[in-house]
Amino acid sequence: MTGVTIAEASDELGLSADTLRYYEKDGLLLRPVPRTTGGHRQYDERDLTWIRLVTRLRATGMPIRDVRRYAALVRAGHGNEEERLALLQAHREQVLRELAEVTGHLAAIDHKIALYTDCVLERTTA
Amino acid sequence: MTGVTIAEASDELGLSADTLRYYEKDGLLLRPVPRTTGGHRQYDERDLTWIRLVTRLRATGMPIRDVRRYAALVRAGHGNEEERLALLQAHREQVLRELAEVTGHLAAIDHKIALYTDCVLERTTA
DNA sequence: ACTTGACCTGGAGCGCACTCCAAGGGGGAA
DNA sequence: TTCCCCCTTGGAGTGCGCTCCAGGTCAAGT
Numbered sequence: 001m002t003g004v005t006i007a008e009a010s011d012e013l014g015l016s017a018d019t020l021r022y023y024e025k026d027g028l029l030l031r032p033v034p035r036t037t038g039g040h041r042q043y044d045e046r047d048l049t050w051i052r053l054v055t056r057l058r059a060t061g062m063p064i065r066d067v068r069r070y071a072a073l074v075r076a077g078h079g080n081e082e083e084r085l086a087l088l089q090a091h092r093e094q095v096l097r098e099l100a101e102v103t104g105h106l107a108a109i110d111h112k113i114a115l116y117t118d119c120v121l122e123r124t125t126a
Numbered sequence: 127m128t129g130v131t132i133a134e135a136s137d138e139l140g141l142s143a144d145t146l147r148y149y150e151k152d153g154l155l156l157r158p159v160p161r162t163t164g165g166h167r168q169y170d171e172r173d174l175t176w177i178r179l180v181t182r183l184r185a186t187g188m189p190i191r192d193v194r195r196y197a198a199l200v201r202a203g204h205g206n207e208e209e210r211l212a213l214l215q216a217h218r219e220q221v222l223r224e225l226a227e228v229t230g231h232l233a234a235i236d237h238k239i240a241l242y243t244d245c246v247l248e249r250t251t252a
Numbered sequence: 253a254c255t256t257g258a259c260c261t262g263g264a265g266c267g268c269a270c271t272c273c274a275a276g277g278g279g280g281a282a
Numbered sequence: 283t284t285c286c287c288c289c290t291t292g293g294a295g296t297g298c299g300c301t302c303c304a305g306g307t308c309a310a311g312t
Contacts, residue, residue, distance in 0.1 A: 005288080005289080006288090006289075007288075007289085016270085016271075017288095017289090018270070018271055018272075019269085019270065019271085021290090021291090022269080022270065022271085026269095035290090036278090037278095038277075038278045038279075038289080038290090039277075039278075039289075039290055039291095040278070040279095040288085040289055040290075041289085041290090053234075053238070056231040056234050056235060057235070058269095059227060059228065059231050060228050060231045060232060060235065061228075063268080063269095064268075064269065064270095065268095081242055081245050081246050081249070082246055084242055085239065085242040085243060085246055088235060088238060088239050088242065089239060091235070092232070092235060092236065092239060095228065095232050095235075096232075098228075099225065099228060099229070099232075101185060102185065102186050102187075102221065102224075102225060103225070105182040105185050105186045106186060106218070106221050106222075106225075108179075108182050109182060109183070109186065109214060109217070109218060109221075110218065112179070112214060113211065113214050113215060113218060116207055116210055116211040116214065117211060119207050120207050120208055120211055123207070131258080131259080132258090132259070133258070133259085142300085142301075143258095143259085144300070144301055144302075145299085145300065145301085147260090147261090148299080148300065148301085151262095152299095161260090162308095164259085164260090164307075164308050164309075165259080165260055165261095165307075165308080166258085166259055166260075166308075166309090167259085167260090184299095189298080189299095190298075190299070190300095191298095
């Protein structure tokens with residue numbers, strides 16, 4: 001028996017069972033996850049590997065709809081690698097922009113923290 | 127006449143007028159923005175400076191409710207600097223964790239991009 | 253004075269990404 | 283066989299952060 005239950009997949013991936021069902025229903029997976037005779041989902045290693053990638057894309061801020069587009073490209077099979085590449089590269093650029101923006105804002109917040117630290121220290125040692 | 131209209135503030139800050147009104151109604155500002163005799167808002171430089179900070183906090187992922195808590199501390203006046211500092215430091219740690227997480231995921235995505243780049247190059251030059 | 257466009261308020265609506273629920277069907281242990 | 287828990291589905295509900303709207307007021311130009 002190759003394949004794990006939704007509970008095991010949930011545990012392994014750090015996503016709720018509800019989220020896993022939602023991703024599948026919403027077309028984020030490469031295929032409907034196979035079912036046992038009783039209708040229970042059975043995730044195999046390829047499913048898990050794919051969902052790990054989905055998780056990375058989501059965790060870096062890719063919207064569900066773009067993950068769906070990417071999944072559709074992969075599902076379509078060979079021949080659209082340029083398109084997949086373009087999608088990933090566009091996302092990469094977006095992530096870099098966000099990292100730069102957040103880093104900049106963080107520097108300003110750090111500055112604010114330094115001011116408060118001075119002020120609190122002064123009161124403590126006065 | 128010191129003070130700008132909501133449209134000018136919106137323009138200056140890069141936030142919609144609706145968002146500015148929403149922030150005010152939701153207690154994210156240090157005070158209700160003063161009004162002209164006709165009831166129109168008149169933002170002064172201190173309002174704008176504060177909202178710039180709010181924008182930084184929001185852009186780094188601080189939830190509205192925490193910004194509100196921070197605003198309440200500042201409104202309360204001197205004496206709670208430790209609390210403000212703690213709030214900002216907790217946020218700072220959170221932002222650093224997120225930056226690290228995103229950076230890690232980005233590295234994995236970059237790896238994927240490299241694979242596709244190879245594959246696309248190979249087909250192009252084949 | 254009149255027109256036009258910006259502004260006001262309270263409240264409804266929206267998009268996103270889940271999250272929860274009700275009603276019912278497996279499937280391994282006692 | 284019965285018990286019990288995990289699973290199934292479709293669909294409703296939630297929290298967040300805006301965003302839009304109706305109906306009215308105000309201010310600047312002609």
